[in-house]
Each structure stands twice: as C-alpha cells, then as structure tokens.
Amino acid sequence: MKEEKVLIIIKPDALVRGLFGEVVHRLERKGLKIIGTKMTKLSDVALDEHYSHIADKPFFPDVKGFMQSAPVVLMVISGFNAVKATRIIVGVTDAVVADAGTIRGDLALSTQSNLVHASDSPENGEKEVARFFTEDELFDYNRPDAEMVYSDKLMGK
Numbered sequence: 001m002k003e004e005k006v007l008i009i010i011k012p013d014a015l016v017r018g019l020f021g022e023v024v025h026r027l028e029r030k031g032l033k034i035i036g037t038k039m040t041k042l043s044d045v046a047l048d049e050h051y052s053h054i055a056d057k058p059f060f061p062d063v064k065g066f067m068q069s070a071p072v073v074l075m076v077i078s079g080f081n082a083v084k085a086t087r088i089i090v091g092v093t094d095a096v097v098a099d100a101g102t103i104r105g106d107l108a109l110s111t112q113s114n115l116v117h118a119s120d121s122p123e124n125g126e127k128e129v130a131r132f133f134t135e136d137e138l139f140d141y142n143r144p145d146a147e148m149v150y151s152d153k154l155m156g157k
Contacts, residue, residue: 004082005035007128009117012070013108020073023103023116026089027077031149036076036129036138042067049131059112066112074132080150083122090118 010023028034042050047064054060077086091102095114098105108114119125129138143149 003078003080004122004125005129006032006077006082006086006119006125007117007132008075008077008086008119010073010075011113011115011117012066012068012072013110013113014115015073016070017107019107019115022107024075026103027086030085030089031143031145032077032079032082032085033141033143034075035078035140036133037073038133038137039071039073041071046131050128063112076129076133076138083119083125086118087120090116 008023008027010020014020014023024034044064047067048055051060051063054063079085089103091098091104093104093114094111095104095108096110098108098114100106103116104114119128
C-alpha cells in the first residue's frame, strides 16, 4: 500500500487567530507525517489555478481576496489513507455543520473562513502538492512511532 500525499493550506484566518499550532498538532497527533512546509502569500495565478473549479462563481473574488488577506502556510502531509484521515480531522467545508471534534467543527463558523484546505482525493492530493511544491522541497523520513500508528498489515509485514 502506498502512502498518500495531502496538500494542507492553513488559511489566513487560522494564522490571524493564532490557530496554526492547533491545526498542526491535530494532524500530527493522528499519526500523519509532515513532509513539506512553507509560508507564503498566494499569487493571483496560484489561486486561479487552485480554485479553477469555482473561478466562474460570483463569490470567487471574495474567496480570492480572503486567501490573499494574510499569508498562508502550505504543508504536505503523508500517510496510509492520509486523505480520508485528514478529511475526517478537518471536517466538512461548512464549519457551522462540521462535527464537534473536527478542526472546523471546534474552531470555525464559516464556509470561507474555515481555517484549512485539505486535498479531497489522492489524485487531487498529487496535483495540488505538485502545484505548490517541488520534489526537492519534500522530505522522506521515518517516524519512529510508525509501527505503533499503523498495523503490521499496513506496514507490509
């Protein structure tokens, strides 16, 4: 079984509200591995490409303005079934109805200002990671607790 990659964007509201550490803590506590990270201001080109699926919607200029209102932290996390696990931790897009215990359910009340973006499929994870990271910005290493996080079956034993 192959480890999946997930692009995480810790959005401007998370940084402004001092929730960066909380988001990272929840992902790491689950057992997911951070393999790349950087802070940046998102360009028009990057946002147009990343949000091409909503670029024709009337609310897109607001999304773009919000995503450029402060820096973001781009992260790549990896693990077995990482997309599914991350989506559960993050919660649904509309934070008002996100389950308690999720990042959005516990810490947000908006659809736009919902703290974090997470890739929604392994295929999109690969595309999104390639959009924001080069191969030399990603690191392969072993977490010493991996055998405790994953069963022997997932570890290929």
